[in-house]
Amino acid sequence: MLGVIINTLTVILGSTIGLLMKKGIPERISKAAMTAIGLCTLYIGVDGALQGENTIILILSLVFGAIAGTALDIDGRIGRLGEFIEKKTSSPSKKGTVAQGFITASLLFCIGAMTIVGSLNAGLSGDNELLITKSILDLISSCMLSCTLGIGVIFAAVFVLIYQGGLVLLASLLQNILTDTALVSEITCAGSVMIIGLGLNILGITKIKVADFLPALLFVPLFYYLIGLLPI
Numbered sequence: 001m002l003g004v005i006i007n008t009l010t011v012i013l014g015s016t017i018g019l020l021m022k023k024g025i026p027e028r029i030s031k032a033a034m035t036a037i038g039l040c041t042l043y044i045g046v047d048g049a050l051q052g053e054n055t056i057i058l059i060l061s062l063v064f065g066a067i068a069g070t071a072l073d074i075d076g077r078i079g080r081l082g083e084f085i086e087k088k089t090s091s092p093s094k095k096g097t098v099a100q101g102f103i104t105a106s107l108l109f110c111i112g113a114m115t116i117v118g119s120l121n122a123g124l125s126g127d128n129e130l131l132i133t134k135s136i137l138d139l140i141s142s143c144m145l146s147c148t149l150g151i152g153v154i155f156a157a158v159f160v161l162i163y164q165g166g167l168v169l170l171a172s173l174l175q176n177i178l179t180d181t182a183l184v185s186e187i188t189c190a191g192s193v194m195i196i197g198l199g200l201n202i203l204g205i206t207k208i209k210v211a212d213f214l215p216a217l218l219f220v221p222l223f224y225y226l227i228g229l230l231p232i
Contacts, residue, residue, distance in 0.1 A: 003122050003131025004168055007138060008161040011109060014139040015154035018146030030148045037144055038202035044112055045195030052189025053182065060223045061190050065216025075209035078103050085155050101152025105145050106159040107198050107210050109138050111191045116217075119164050120184060123171025131164070187220045 052058055069075070082099025109115070114137075118130035138160075146153040194216070197208040 001122070001165060001168060003118065003128030003135070004161060004164045006128075007109075007131055007135040007164060008157045010135040010139040011105075011142045011157040011160055012154060014142030015105075015146040015151075015157070018143040018153070019151060021143070022147050022150070025147055033144045034148050034202060037141060038199050041108060041199035041202055042196060044114075045192045045197075045199055048112065048188050048192025049196065050189075051185045051192070054186060054224075054227065057186050057220060057223045057227060058189055058193065061186075061216040061219040062193065062213060064219045065190075065213050068215040068219075069212030070209075072215070073212075074214055075103070075211040078106070078211050082152055082155075085152065097150045098152035098155075101145065101149030102155050102159075103152075103211065104149060104198070104202065105142065105153040105156035106163075107194070108141060108145070109156055109160050110163045111194050111198070111210075111214075115164060116167070116188050116191050117184060119167035120171045123168040124175055183221060183224050186224055187217060190216050190220050 079099050082102035085098055085102060112134075114130055114134040118128075118134055121127040121130055142153055142156075194210050194213050197206065197210045197213070200206040201208055201210065
């Protein structure tokens with residue numbers, strides 16, 4: 001869990017620095033920084049998505065994941081949590097800013113290839129190197145995000161701790177299953193496609209409810225093993 005704790009602390013530190021810097025940064029520079037983050041997010045997503053080898057697994061997982069996530073209204077629930085945080089913090093920022101910052105940061109920090117593979121490595125072998133590397137990237141990202149999206153970003157640290165910590169514990173419990181590198185690649189692929197959607201949202205091109213696709217990560221192992229049973 002060392003890597004998870006370090007990652008959580010770097011998000012808090014980066015967000016705090018960003019909030020302190022916020023008033024001294026012109027709006028045009030903040031917008032340029034957000035565009036850069038959006039483009040980098042797209043790159044990370046595309047790079048991870050290329051690790052998948054079975055398009056059928058990706059399609060089935062995303063479709064069923066989207067159906068399940070929409071039925072459960074995951075995006076709406078996370079949004080309402082962000083709004084609740086906004087009320088409690090009495091933020092003077094524009095309405096929805098805290099919720100937007102919380103959702104965007106939580107998804108950016110928790111759905112990438114580095115999150116999935118890094119958490120699995122930590123749980124399976126105790127190797128925290130990838131999570132610590134990710135922590136450095138998240139330090140920079142959280143700083144820039146909080147400059148533009150405000151205090152909501154810092155609360156994403158709680159999501160990082162719970163989500164990544166859960167993955168590490170799950171990996172340690174399911175060592176025999178998760179040592180299948182092909183399965184890990186398919187999970188990474190599905191998560192990275194969501195990252196592409198998030199990148200498009202950051203750039204203002206789309207308004208995809210990326211959080212509603214999160215159940216797809218649970219469907220990947222199911223379809224992976226079901227398709228593996230077929231006599232193809």
